Amino acid sequence: MTPDGNYGMVAGKLSPTVSIIDIEKLATADDPADTIVGQPKVGLGPLHTTYDGRGHAYTSLFIDSQVVKWDIEQAVDAEKGSEEPILGKIDVHYNPGHIQAVQAMSTEPTGDWLVALNKLSKDRFLPVGPIYPDNDQLIYIGNDKDDETGGMELVADHPVYPEPHDAIFAHKDKIEPATTWDPEDYDEEFVGEEDSRIERVDDSTVEVYASVKRSEYGLREITVQEGDEVDLTVTNIEGTQDIVHGLAIPEHDVNLALAPQDTRSVTFTADEPGVYWVYCTYFCSALHLEMRSRLIVEPAD
Ligand SMILES: [Cu+2]
Helix, strand or coil: CCCCCCEEEECCCCCCECEEEECHHHHCCCCHHHHEEECCECCCCEEEEEECCCCEEEEEECCCCEEEEEEHHHHHHCCCCCCCCEEEEEECCCEEEEEEECCCCCCCCCCCEEEEEEEECCCCCCCCCCCCCEEEEEEECCCCCCCCCCCCEEEEEEEECCCCCCCCCCCHHHCCCCCCCCHHHCCCCCCCHHHCEEEEEECCEEEEEEEEECCEECCCEEEEECCEEEEEEEEECCCCCCCCEEEEEHHHCEEEEECCCCEEEEEEEECCCEEEEEECCCCCCCCHHHCEEEEEEECCC
């Protein structure tokens, strides 16, 4: 769909054209073919079309390995099959599939950047195993120049994980992610520093609660008895974004990652007497390596 809602663009790889469908005509046309009000010939293997909000369309060409820029109203006015509406073409270095310009799937495209994602990219970047890296390229579309590319300029080239397929591209002001977890979302107790404790529930069950922050656990030692079932609940009490801590007790298959304000719990059986390190697995400060506690499992007899 064009950002103004007037046209839908359809292309199908096997025809070198894009069909421009007049959305208003869809409701009244007797013959579906009557809704097609333009059909520019854009190149080989056209797939997806995106927009800059200035009346231009950009279509990926799978077989030609290009992005083509064309004028929408000129294509409606021209004969079907005309190449006149084409304003320029730029090479990409693989077979492109989806392309997206910033906010082109909204009514407010920003008209500055376009990403072309690959469908097939076999040799652009070195393989590091049986699967080759896939690829995307960033193209600047903010200049409407009268040259071979219509002002399009390739500015970046990346290897990416297979298979990138499609993307949504928006100005960073539109993206406001949460920076910490919300304790209200949890059923588990939020374990503050003062709440760190060991509670014996019965002869064979112990509940352990510990806060987690730079660079210490709320309990320096956790002492339980051989055979105890240990219910461990821990909270990362940090309010600072991106300060993640871990809690690992490898001999008991415990390995937790805790984002800020995140609470996790795990249950294990302390079946072998001994002393086991409990330690942080995320580099969290200069004292990260000192961030540890000890699990002491006392013998039953
Ligand atoms: Cu840590």
